[in-house]
Amino acid sequence: MDNLNDNKIKFLEQKANDIRISIIDILEDAGSGHTAGPLDMADIFTVLFFHTLKHNPKEPAWPERDRLVLSNGHICPVLYSTMAHAGYFPIKELKTLRKFGSRLQGHPHRDFLSMLETSSGPLGSGLSQAVGMALADKIDHGLTSNRRIYALLSDGELECGQTWEAAMLAGKEKLHNLVAVVDRNNIQIDGYTEDVMPLESLSDKWRAWNWHVIEIDGHNMEEIADAFETAKAIFGKPTVIIAHTIAGKGVKEFERDYRWHGKPPNKEEKRMAINELRTLGGKIKSEHE
């Protein structure tokens, strides 16, 4: 991993933009799928795959790799797009998303794409699987382990009791090698999370289970990368990064609107969105200028 200088930040921002364009492109092609979550997690996925993760796209099964568990499988357009841009498979394969026989199933499935760490879709079980991986790593390597297990969660799925079963166990087992990221975009299918089922005070809930909590702007490359670095230095506790994100980030017309949780753009919306992203007319550019 290299240092995060201005050039690297620019590189990451450009990558995230490219990934967002792929997301819009393939969702319209597929004709179904989720838009808001993939767009708002693009910056975090970019930092992970192009800066933080210990991995090798040319050797996906490299035993020394970090593990990345995507719990809310429905945002897989961002996972697939980032993996393709990172070199795991050809970018043109992204166009097969959700089509019959595709390796890119509507929700991630390891039978079809073996380089995935887990299959996922039903919410609430990803953190448990990541806890299992972190436990295995701790059994084998104890406190000296440098491997990190990353669990990416949505905020809505924190309504699943199983997430808290897993959080309790991770706190009890003091899993320093476990890092959870919560996409705090405040929306879910039926509306805004605080209307559907209030989650606040979210950071207090994690602290109560003996987690180290970091809150960040989920669209600021430096803050994202710093949070992952800080997590590596936390001893005797798992870390959760609560990433405050803007649902649908990158396309003004989609932002903060929960109705974009579970639908794809149509042809016209795709044209408009890609144009906005290509010209960097959206907030991504202006915020960092």
Place this chain on the structure above:
Amino acid sequence: MPINPDLKLNTKMFDEKVEQIPIRQGFGEGLLEAGEENLQVVGLCADLTESTKMDLFAKKFPERLIEMGVAEQNLASVASGLAAMGKIPFISSYAMFSPGRNWEQIRTTICYNNQPVKIAGSHAGISVGPDGGTHQAIEDIAITRVIPRMVVVSPCDAIEAKKATLASVDTGTPVYIRLAREKTPIITTGTTPFEIGKAQIYWQSTKPQVGIVATGALLHKALLATKELEGKGIEVEVMNLSTIKPLDEKAIIELAKKTGRIVTVEEHQISGGMGSAVAECLVKNFPVPMKFIGVDDQFGQSGTPDELIKHYGMDTESIIKAVTKILKQ
């Protein structure tokens, strides 16, 4: 006596003072031995370490035992994560809670994910007794056998449970091992052959009129019934179907061809259980008249195991009746 001599079964199985051991004890001993043989074996338990007999493993290998608390959904998915890193996790709880409560986690994070987690469901069946219907898992065979990749094993005694536990380590698949709480008669011996996926004829007959297919501890009652029927001049052949999935179709078809009538015996709902699996096989391949011994679309209740087995029509008498009835058809 036509007990299959090749299988080296317990010669004292019909003695009044036949040795009785809970099937779950065999799991505990098997897991302990598996832990000694294979360093990747880990145990996960949900606040029932002693009563699922995982305590034997826990005492010897505390560093490989993870106490999950009362959290069965987490139990299943954490095991999936451990398996993804090369561990061979055994999870144990009461069958009502695992695979009962955590069925979706077992389906998605274990089976769909193709992780070789071994699920030990103790206190299965109605013979749990006084605890009552909430704790009597009589749907577990149905809900596990319906999941792709899952292997379903229902041992007939503690010795077979130990062998099944050891055999499950190397299948590379998810395995459900069905266990019971109560002490039940020892039918097999250490030298009785056991193989996952292989059914065996425990009671042979030269001219059988009925074939009984039994699974779990009720196999003993099926053998007792057969012995009584022999006295009445009715010849029966008895199969121990300890692996319900994958089903030994060849052996079942052979038995149906030889006998022309099949009675299935299980401590489970009739609907969806072992009998259904046998029926699915025979309807496709060699349809014969069938009768099903099991719980008929009801919940259990408190009582002694014997009272409950009799009340729900799974005792020796009920098996004899079913055989006599099917002969008249």
